[in-house]
Amino acid sequence: MSDAGHVAWMLTASALVLLMTPGLAFFYGGLVRGKNVVSTMMYSYVSMAVVSVMWVLWGYSLAFGAGGDFIGNLDFIGFKDVSASGEDGGISPMLFAIFQMMFAIITPALITGAFVERFKFTTYIVFLVVWVTLVYVPITHWVWASDGWIAGMGALDFAGGIVVHASAGIAAIVVAKMIGTRRNIERGVEPHNVPYVLLGTGLLWFGWFGFNAGSGLLADSTAVSAFLVTNTSAAVAGLVWMVLDYQSTGRVSAVGFATGVIAGLASITPAAGFVGPMGALAIGTIGSIAAYTTVKLMAKTSIDDALEVFAVHGVGGLWGTIATGIFATGGVGLIDGDSDLLWANFRAAVAVVIYSGIASFIILKILDVIPGLGLRTPEEDEDRGLDIALHGERGYVADGAD
Numbered sequence: 001m002s003d004a005g006h007v008a009w010m011l012t013a014s015a016l017v018l019l020m021t022p023g024l025a026f027f028y029g030g031l032v033r034g035k036n037v038v039s040t041m042m043y044s045y046v047s048m049a050v051v052s053v054m055w056v057l058w059g060y061s062l063a064f065g066a067g068g069d070f071i072g073n074l075d076f077i078g079f080k081d082v083s084a085s086g087e088d089g090g091i092s093p094m095l096f097a098i099f100q101m102m103f104a105i106i107t108p109a110l111i112t113g114a115f116v117e118r119f120k121f122t123t124y125i126v127f128l129v130v131w132v133t134l135v136y137v138p139i140t141h142w143v144w145a146s147d148g149w150i151a152g153m154g155a156l157d158f159a160g161g162i163v164v165h166a167s168a169g170i171a172a173i174v175v176a177k178m179i180g181t182r183r184n185i186e187r188g189v190e191p192h193n194v195p196y197v198l199l200g201t202g203l204l205w206f207g208w209f210g211f212n213a214g215s216g217l218l219a220d221s222t223a224v225s226a227f228l229v230t231n232t233s234a235a236v237a238g239l240v241w242m243v244l245d246y247q248s249t250g251r252v253s254a255v256g257f258a259t260g261v262i263a264g265l266a267s268i269t270p271a272a273g274f275v276g277p278m279g280a281l282a283i284g285t286i287g288s289i290a291a292y293t294t295v296k297l298m299a300k301t302s303i304d305d306a307l308e309v310f311a312v313h314g315v316g317g318l319w320g321t322i323a324t325g326i327f328a329t330g331g332v333g334l335i336d337g338d339s340d341l342l343w344a345n346f347r348a349a350v351a352v353v354i355y356s357g358i359a360s361f362i363i364l365k366i367l368d369v370i371p372g373l374g375l376r377t378p379e380e381d382e383d384r385g386l387d388i389a390l391h392g393e394r395g396y397v398a399d400g401a402d
Helices: 004-031 034-064 093-114 121-144 161-179 194-216 221-249 254-271 277-298 309-327 340-369 379-384 386-391
Strands: none
Touching (some): 254 309, 309 340
């Protein structure tokens, strides 16, 4: 019999994680030019629909079915035999599947920040289906399924540092390189709506408590600790980014603060259930510095990762994965124990980087040569703005929306 308290908490946590995707839509939507706000937000919203259907039909089964080291089986296709009733005072398999669905929804949506303002919407829908099936689902099985090979070697990823953030961050830099830079603009486009960015940050910060504190799957002391360290890392990372901005420009940027917060949240995600508040302060501080430095370095390259997905999520997730091996308590981290977890997490991170990078490249390369698809919108559509060209709608009626 399921415990009512655990069920109530995990239903709430699942809803919180789903709320992160609209939060991401506002965060990304505010950062682009006004003529592309609808198309940018729709990348996130359509992921909620497409991935939800996929997860029920085959995604959950392949991710968590007992298929072996690398992929699950189809025993749970269509949620067959996924019971809504739990045992031993925990939560039911169906509730676990619902919670995991929300992670699958937001992961490909994160990637879209790298290719906004120039990626075909119809191709993106196909990309969603293929990438989640061939990249996200296998990695999820490796790390979180009981028979996954990364889980078997002792690596720990509490809430998705490598499953979500690293896999998406690496795919983002691959697609940014392949699709090329945006037309007729300088790097560092001024956000058209900073309040949208701050609203999205607030929704993401709020939803992240479900993302991390819910990943222990119970309403218990681990959830309480994960909640605290999540907030701590986000707070210190936002403050650190503010200081770095002020040292560089003499001003405090709201967008910079928001970006630092997200970097801190991404960094603490793999470690949230394993570290204390002092570890969270260190993880958030270093994660913010690492992401800020990566943003500056990327600006010197020809890769137009438009909304800094790799710097914030890729670097943040990878740093958090390594940091878990350093700061984890209970005798398993480097400081409190030995180097076994650090080494296991390092190998896991390398494996996910290689697999996501190569698989994403192959998927995108194939989509680019399929007649009727292709990755990039025509030049005239980019110049007009994707809102009108692809959706026939404007984000704003007034003139001067750019």
